Amino acid sequence: MFVKHRAFKFLYWVITGIFVFLFVFLLVKLYPFYCAFFSFLWSVFSPFIIAGLIAYFLYPVVKKLHDLNCPRSIAIILIYLTFFGGGSYLIYRFYPAFVLQLRDFNEHLPELIKMYESFIYQIYASTSWLPETVHTKIDHVITGLESNLEAFIDKLIESFTKIFSLVLWLTVIPVLVFYFLKDYQTLKRSLIRLIPKRFLPDCKNLLQAMHNSLGAYIRGQLFVSFIVALVSYLLFRILGLNYPLLLGVIMGLTNIIPYFGPIIGSIPVVLIAITISGKMVIYALIGVLFIQIIEGNFLSPYIVGKSTQLHPVMIIFALLFGGQLGGIIGMIVAVPLLTVIKVMTNYTFNS
DSSP states (O other), X not given: OHHHHHHHHHHHHHHHHXXXXXXXXXXXXXXXXXXXXXXXXXXXXXXXXXXXXHHHHHHHHHHHHHHTTOOHHHHHHHXXXXXXXXXXXXXXXXXXXXXXXXHHHHHTHHHHHHHHHHHHHHHHXXXXXXXXXXHHHHHHHHHHHHHHHHHHHHHHHHHHTOHHHHHHHHHHHHHHHHHHHHTHHHHHHHHHHTSOGGGHHHHHHHHHHHIIIIIHHHHHHHHHHHHHHHHHHHHHHHHTOSSHHHHHHHHHHHTTSTTTHHHHHHHHHHHHHHTTOXXXXXXXXXXXXXHHHHIIIIIIIIIITTOSOOOHHHHHHHHHHHHHHHHHHHHHHHHHHHHHHHHHHHHHHHO
Protein backbone atom coordinates (compact mmCIF):
# COMPACT_ATOMS: atom_id res chain seq x y z
CA MET A 1 0.00 0.00 0.00
CA PHE A 2 2.83 2.37 0.87
CA VAL A 3 4.59 1.61 -2.44
CA LYS A 4 1.38 2.36 -4.37
CA HIS A 5 0.98 5.64 -2.51
CA ARG A 6 4.54 6.70 -3.36
CA ALA A 7 4.06 5.67 -7.00
CA PHE A 8 0.82 7.64 -7.22
CA LYS A 9 2.47 10.70 -5.67
CA PHE A 10 5.41 10.45 -8.09
CA LEU A 11 3.04 10.14 -11.08
CA TYR A 12 1.05 13.12 -9.79
CA TRP A 13 4.14 15.35 -9.65
CA VAL A 14 5.36 14.16 -13.08
CA ILE A 15 2.00 15.10 -14.64
CA THR A 16 1.99 18.39 -12.71
CA GLY A 17 5.51 19.16 -13.96
CA ILE A 18 4.48 18.47 -17.57
CA PHE A 19 1.48 20.79 -17.26
CA VAL A 20 3.61 23.51 -15.65
CA PHE A 21 6.16 23.20 -18.47
CA LEU A 22 3.41 23.43 -21.12
CA PHE A 23 1.87 26.41 -19.32
CA VAL A 24 5.20 28.27 -19.20
CA PHE A 25 5.89 27.38 -22.85
CA LEU A 26 2.51 28.75 -23.93
CA LEU A 27 3.06 31.89 -21.85
CA VAL A 28 6.32 32.55 -23.69
CA LYS A 29 4.91 31.80 -27.14
CA LEU A 30 1.73 33.87 -26.64
CA TYR A 31 3.57 36.78 -25.00
CA PRO A 32 2.98 39.26 -27.89
CA PHE A 33 -0.80 38.81 -27.52
CA TYR A 34 -1.04 39.68 -23.83
CA CYS A 35 2.07 41.88 -23.53
CA ALA A 36 0.10 45.15 -23.06
CA PHE A 37 -2.09 43.64 -20.32
CA PHE A 38 0.87 42.30 -18.35
CA SER A 39 2.75 45.58 -18.83
CA PHE A 40 -0.18 47.35 -17.19
CA LEU A 41 -0.25 44.85 -14.31
CA TRP A 42 3.52 45.19 -13.86
CA SER A 43 3.33 48.99 -13.75
CA VAL A 44 0.68 48.77 -11.01
CA PHE A 45 2.06 45.96 -8.86
CA SER A 46 5.82 46.28 -9.43
CA PRO A 47 6.36 48.86 -6.63
CA PHE A 48 4.62 46.52 -4.15
CA ILE A 49 6.60 43.47 -5.35
CA ILE A 50 9.95 45.29 -5.24
CA ALA A 51 9.19 46.89 -1.87
CA GLY A 52 8.12 43.48 -0.51
CA LEU A 53 11.38 41.88 -1.66
CA ILE A 54 13.46 44.72 -0.16
CA ALA A 55 11.59 44.41 3.14
CA TYR A 56 12.07 40.62 3.07
CA PHE A 57 15.84 41.04 2.62
CA LEU A 58 16.16 43.78 5.25
CA TYR A 59 13.91 42.33 7.95
CA PRO A 60 16.46 39.73 9.24
CA VAL A 61 18.89 42.60 9.91
CA VAL A 62 16.15 44.46 11.81
CA LYS A 63 15.38 41.30 13.79
CA LYS A 64 19.06 40.78 14.57
CA LEU A 65 19.37 44.33 15.94
CA HIS A 66 16.18 43.82 17.94
CA ASP A 67 17.61 40.61 19.44
CA LEU A 68 20.63 42.68 20.53
CA ASN A 69 18.26 44.77 22.71
CA CYS A 70 17.85 47.56 20.16
CA PRO A 71 14.21 48.80 20.14
CA ARG A 72 12.43 47.60 17.00
CA SER A 73 11.40 51.11 15.91
CA ILE A 74 15.00 52.39 16.19
CA ALA A 75 16.32 49.29 14.39
CA ILE A 76 13.87 49.85 11.53
CA ILE A 77 14.82 53.53 11.24
CA LEU A 78 18.56 52.72 11.31
CA ILE A 79 18.35 50.03 8.63
CA TYR A 80 15.89 52.09 6.59
CA LEU A 81 18.08 55.20 6.61
CA THR A 82 21.26 53.19 5.96
CA PHE A 83 19.78 51.31 3.00
CA PHE A 84 17.93 54.17 1.33
CA GLY A 85 20.49 56.78 2.34
CA GLY A 86 23.27 54.73 0.79
CA GLY A 87 21.08 53.88 -2.20
CA SER A 88 20.15 57.53 -2.74
CA TYR A 89 23.80 58.56 -2.62
CA LEU A 90 24.76 55.88 -5.16
CA ILE A 91 21.92 56.95 -7.47
CA TYR A 92 22.88 60.62 -7.13
CA ARG A 93 26.55 59.81 -7.70
CA PHE A 94 26.43 57.24 -10.47
CA TYR A 95 23.03 57.30 -12.20
CA PRO A 96 23.69 60.37 -14.43
CA ALA A 97 27.13 58.98 -15.39
CA PHE A 98 25.59 55.59 -16.19
CA VAL A 99 22.93 57.07 -18.47
CA LEU A 100 25.55 59.34 -20.09
CA GLN A 101 27.86 56.41 -20.81
CA LEU A 102 24.93 54.38 -22.14
CA ARG A 103 23.94 57.20 -24.52
CA ASP A 104 27.54 57.74 -25.60
CA PHE A 105 27.90 54.01 -26.28
CA ASN A 106 24.69 54.06 -28.32
CA GLU A 107 25.91 57.05 -30.38
CA HIS A 108 29.24 55.36 -31.13
CA LEU A 109 27.68 51.96 -31.76
CA PRO A 110 27.68 52.32 -35.59
CA GLU A 111 31.41 53.15 -35.53
CA LEU A 112 32.12 50.16 -33.29
CA ILE A 113 30.11 47.86 -35.55
CA LYS A 114 32.00 49.12 -38.62
CA MET A 115 35.26 48.27 -36.84
CA TYR A 116 33.98 44.78 -36.06
CA GLU A 117 32.76 44.38 -39.65
CA SER A 118 36.20 45.26 -41.01
CA PHE A 119 37.66 42.74 -38.58
CA ILE A 120 35.18 40.10 -39.84
CA TYR A 121 36.01 40.92 -43.46
CA GLN A 122 39.68 40.34 -42.69
CA ILE A 123 38.66 36.93 -41.43
CA TYR A 124 36.72 36.47 -44.71
CA ALA A 125 39.92 37.05 -46.68
CA SER A 126 41.84 34.50 -44.65
CA THR A 127 39.00 31.96 -44.81
CA SER A 128 38.03 32.32 -48.45
CA TRP A 129 38.29 28.55 -48.86
CA LEU A 130 35.18 28.11 -46.69
CA PRO A 131 31.78 27.56 -48.43
CA GLU A 132 29.82 30.69 -49.39
CA THR A 133 26.96 29.63 -47.11
CA VAL A 134 29.24 30.06 -44.09
CA HIS A 135 30.02 33.66 -45.07
CA THR A 136 26.31 34.31 -45.70
CA LYS A 137 25.50 33.04 -42.21
CA ILE A 138 28.13 35.36 -40.70
CA ASP A 139 26.57 38.31 -42.58
CA HIS A 140 23.15 37.44 -41.16
CA VAL A 141 24.60 37.18 -37.65
CA ILE A 142 26.28 40.62 -37.93
CA THR A 143 23.14 42.27 -39.32
CA GLY A 144 20.91 40.70 -36.70
CA LEU A 145 23.32 41.55 -33.89
CA GLU A 146 23.52 45.20 -35.01
CA SER A 147 19.73 45.68 -35.23
CA ASN A 148 19.00 43.82 -31.98
CA LEU A 149 21.72 45.61 -30.05
CA GLU A 150 20.61 49.06 -31.21
CA ALA A 151 16.97 48.27 -30.38
CA PHE A 152 17.96 46.92 -26.95
CA ILE A 153 20.07 49.96 -26.07
CA ASP A 154 17.37 52.39 -27.28
CA LYS A 155 14.82 50.59 -25.13
CA LEU A 156 17.20 50.57 -22.16
CA ILE A 157 17.89 54.31 -22.47
CA GLU A 158 14.16 55.00 -22.76
CA SER A 159 13.43 53.00 -19.61
CA PHE A 160 16.24 54.73 -17.67
CA THR A 161 15.15 58.22 -18.72
CA LYS A 162 11.43 58.01 -17.95
CA ILE A 163 11.47 60.71 -15.31
CA PHE A 164 7.87 60.27 -14.15
CA SER A 165 8.23 56.51 -13.59
CA LEU A 166 11.59 57.02 -11.90
CA VAL A 167 10.28 59.69 -9.52
CA LEU A 168 7.22 57.54 -8.78
CA TRP A 169 9.38 54.55 -7.89
CA LEU A 170 11.80 56.63 -5.81
CA THR A 171 8.94 58.09 -3.77
CA VAL A 172 6.55 55.15 -3.48
CA ILE A 173 8.94 52.24 -2.86
CA PRO A 174 10.71 53.74 0.21
CA VAL A 175 7.32 54.49 1.81
CA LEU A 176 6.09 50.95 1.13
CA VAL A 177 9.31 49.42 2.46
CA PHE A 178 8.99 51.40 5.70
CA TYR A 179 5.44 50.20 6.31
CA PHE A 180 6.31 46.63 5.29
CA LEU A 181 9.17 46.61 7.82
CA LYS A 182 7.06 48.28 10.50
CA ASP A 183 4.09 45.93 10.09
CA TYR A 184 6.04 42.86 8.94
CA GLN A 185 4.59 40.51 11.56
CA THR A 186 1.08 41.93 11.17
CA LEU A 187 1.16 41.41 7.40
CA LYS A 188 2.55 37.92 7.94
CA ARG A 189 -0.32 37.03 10.29
CA SER A 190 -2.84 38.49 7.82
CA LEU A 191 -1.50 36.32 5.01
CA ILE A 192 -1.55 33.26 7.27
CA ARG A 193 -5.26 33.85 7.98
CA LEU A 194 -5.96 33.50 4.25
CA ILE A 195 -4.67 29.90 4.28
CA PRO A 196 -7.21 27.18 5.21
CA LYS A 197 -6.42 25.71 8.64
CA ARG A 198 -5.91 22.16 7.39
CA PHE A 199 -3.16 23.36 5.02
CA LEU A 200 -1.59 25.77 7.51
CA PRO A 201 1.08 23.47 9.08
CA ASP A 202 2.26 22.25 5.66
CA CYS A 203 2.35 25.78 4.24
CA LYS A 204 4.33 27.08 7.23
CA ASN A 205 6.88 24.27 6.99
CA LEU A 206 7.18 24.64 3.22
CA LEU A 207 7.65 28.42 3.37
CA GLN A 208 10.23 28.04 6.15
CA ALA A 209 12.14 25.50 4.06
CA MET A 210 12.08 27.90 1.06
CA HIS A 211 13.22 30.76 3.28
CA ASN A 212 16.14 28.70 4.65
CA SER A 213 17.29 27.61 1.19
CA LEU A 214 16.59 30.72 -0.84
CA GLY A 215 16.79 33.75 1.46
CA ALA A 216 20.47 33.49 2.36
CA TYR A 217 21.42 32.58 -1.22
CA ILE A 218 19.71 35.61 -2.79
CA ARG A 219 21.00 38.05 -0.16
CA GLY A 220 24.53 36.72 -0.50
CA GLN A 221 24.41 36.65 -4.31
CA LEU A 222 23.19 40.25 -4.52
CA PHE A 223 25.87 41.43 -2.10
CA VAL A 224 28.62 39.58 -4.01
CA SER A 225 27.34 40.96 -7.33
CA PHE A 226 27.41 44.49 -5.90
CA ILE A 227 31.05 44.01 -4.83
CA VAL A 228 31.93 42.57 -8.26
CA ALA A 229 30.31 45.57 -9.98
CA LEU A 230 32.17 48.04 -7.74
CA VAL A 231 35.56 46.32 -8.11
CA SER A 232 35.05 45.97 -11.89
CA TYR A 233 34.20 49.68 -12.22
CA LEU A 234 37.30 50.73 -10.26
CA LEU A 235 39.57 48.32 -12.13
CA PHE A 236 38.28 49.29 -15.60
CA ARG A 237 38.65 52.95 -14.69
CA ILE A 238 42.26 52.39 -13.58
CA LEU A 239 42.98 50.51 -16.83
CA GLY A 240 41.55 53.42 -18.85
CA LEU A 241 38.84 51.31 -20.46
CA ASN A 242 35.94 53.20 -22.05
CA TYR A 243 32.52 53.06 -20.32
CA PRO A 244 33.87 51.66 -17.00
CA LEU A 245 30.61 52.23 -15.08
CA LEU A 246 28.48 50.60 -17.78
CA LEU A 247 30.81 47.60 -18.00
CA GLY A 248 30.99 47.32 -14.21
CA VAL A 249 27.19 47.19 -13.95
CA ILE A 250 27.09 44.52 -16.65
CA MET A 251 29.73 42.47 -14.80
CA GLY A 252 27.75 42.74 -11.57
CA LEU A 253 24.41 41.80 -13.11
CA THR A 254 25.74 38.84 -15.08
CA ASN A 255 27.65 37.61 -12.01
CA ILE A 256 24.26 36.56 -10.59
CA ILE A 257 24.23 33.81 -13.24
CA PRO A 258 26.32 30.82 -12.07
CA TYR A 259 29.03 29.41 -14.39
CA PHE A 260 28.00 31.34 -17.54
CA GLY A 261 27.71 34.80 -15.95
CA PRO A 262 31.43 35.68 -15.94
CA ILE A 263 31.73 34.64 -19.60
CA ILE A 264 28.68 36.69 -20.64
CA GLY A 265 29.89 39.70 -18.64
CA SER A 266 33.41 39.56 -20.10
CA ILE A 267 32.21 39.69 -23.74
CA PRO A 268 31.31 43.45 -23.72
CA VAL A 269 34.58 44.15 -21.86
CA VAL A 270 36.64 42.43 -24.57
CA LEU A 271 34.64 44.06 -27.38
CA ILE A 272 35.27 47.54 -25.94
CA ALA A 273 38.94 46.72 -25.28
CA ILE A 274 39.44 45.64 -28.92
CA THR A 275 38.58 49.18 -30.06
CA ILE A 276 41.55 50.52 -28.05
CA SER A 277 44.42 48.06 -28.61
CA GLY A 278 45.46 44.44 -28.41
CA LYS A 279 47.39 45.23 -25.23
CA MET A 280 44.20 46.57 -23.65
CA VAL A 281 42.43 43.29 -24.47
CA ILE A 282 45.12 41.39 -22.53
CA TYR A 283 44.86 43.81 -19.59
CA ALA A 284 41.05 43.57 -19.62
CA LEU A 285 41.12 39.75 -19.66
CA ILE A 286 43.64 39.70 -16.80
CA GLY A 287 41.39 42.10 -14.88
CA VAL A 288 38.28 39.96 -15.46
CA LEU A 289 40.21 36.83 -14.43
CA PHE A 290 41.44 38.60 -11.27
CA ILE A 291 37.88 39.61 -10.35
CA GLN A 292 36.57 36.08 -10.90
CA ILE A 293 39.36 34.54 -8.80
CA ILE A 294 38.45 36.84 -5.90
CA GLU A 295 34.73 36.17 -6.38
CA GLY A 296 35.05 32.40 -6.78
CA ASN A 297 37.61 31.75 -4.03
CA PHE A 298 36.88 34.36 -1.38
CA LEU A 299 33.54 36.13 -1.76
CA SER A 300 31.05 33.45 -2.83
CA PRO A 301 32.28 30.61 -0.57
CA TYR A 302 32.07 32.78 2.55
CA ILE A 303 29.12 35.04 1.72
CA VAL A 304 26.86 32.86 -0.46
CA GLY A 305 28.10 29.42 0.57
CA LYS A 306 26.26 26.37 -0.73
CA SER A 307 22.81 27.23 0.57
CA THR A 308 20.98 25.97 -2.51
CA GLN A 309 22.62 22.50 -2.35
CA LEU A 310 21.93 21.89 -6.04
CA HIS A 311 23.99 19.61 -8.23
CA PRO A 312 26.02 21.48 -10.91
CA VAL A 313 24.36 19.44 -13.68
CA MET A 314 20.92 20.56 -12.48
CA ILE A 315 22.07 24.19 -12.33
CA ILE A 316 23.51 24.08 -15.87
CA PHE A 317 20.31 22.48 -17.20
CA ALA A 318 18.18 25.15 -15.49
CA LEU A 319 20.40 27.93 -16.89
CA LEU A 320 20.19 26.58 -20.44
CA PHE A 321 16.42 26.09 -20.13
CA GLY A 322 15.92 29.56 -18.63
CA GLY A 323 18.13 31.11 -21.29
CA GLN A 324 16.02 29.57 -24.04
CA LEU A 325 12.77 30.78 -22.48
CA GLY A 326 13.75 34.23 -21.21
CA GLY A 327 17.29 35.10 -22.30
CA ILE A 328 19.48 36.74 -19.65
CA ILE A 329 16.51 37.36 -17.32
CA GLY A 330 15.56 33.69 -17.62
CA MET A 331 19.08 32.66 -16.63
CA ILE A 332 19.06 35.00 -13.63
CA VAL A 333 15.80 33.58 -12.19
CA ALA A 334 16.56 29.96 -13.19
CA VAL A 335 18.48 28.94 -10.06
CA PRO A 336 16.04 30.50 -7.54
CA LEU A 337 13.11 28.83 -9.33
CA LEU A 338 14.95 25.50 -9.40
CA THR A 339 15.63 25.86 -5.68
CA VAL A 340 11.93 26.46 -5.00
CA ILE A 341 10.98 23.41 -7.09
CA LYS A 342 13.58 21.29 -5.28
CA VAL A 343 12.32 22.36 -1.85
CA MET A 344 8.70 21.67 -2.82
CA THR A 345 9.60 18.25 -4.25
CA ASN A 346 11.66 17.24 -1.21
CA TYR A 347 8.94 18.39 1.16
CA THR A 348 6.24 16.52 -0.78
CA PHE A 349 8.12 13.21 -0.93
CA ASN A 350 9.44 13.39 2.63
CA SER A 351 6.12 14.34 4.22
